[in-house]
Amino acid sequence: MSGDGSTSWADQIVELLQAMRNERYGERVDMLDHSLQTAARASADGASDHLVLAALLHDVGHVLGNAGEWGLADHARVGAAHLGNGLPAEVVEPIRLHVDAKRYLVATDDTYADQLSEASIRSLDEQGGPFSADQAARFEAESFASDAVRLRRWDDAGKVVDQDVPSLDEIRELLERVHRDHVGSG
């Protein structure tokens, strides 16, 4: 694929991220800041490029559907479906599973719910609540379950008011590179 193709694909994704500047879904930071903070935490934690990108893009599904007060309950699957034609499974699967990871952690980690924001607790009901033991076992069997749990913890931590974040331009280069590698290998 030509460089132009990669650029226009990345433009379209960057536009989604920019649209998140106007959304909060009950959080104390806007969704673009939240996305950049989540990516910065992934990066500081030594995550792969794929997981840093997953952290950046994990919530784009909210602006692809009809989001309510606490966002779009199904945003993980909606976002993953939208990104799946341009990015590899290492990016898309942790995004698809990051709401399931919350439902899993609430069910299996006694201290986890205390760390959730009010909005995350409110949306948990709309997302189906804590996993049953069977659902938790099915989640653990997913290939990208542990990456989704890591993403989830950066996600929960990436809601700090007035935190310095990397610019979108810094991260855009990563988006274009991973996309180019993915479509170029096909």
Ligand SMILES: [Fe+2]
């Ligand atoms: Fe998030």
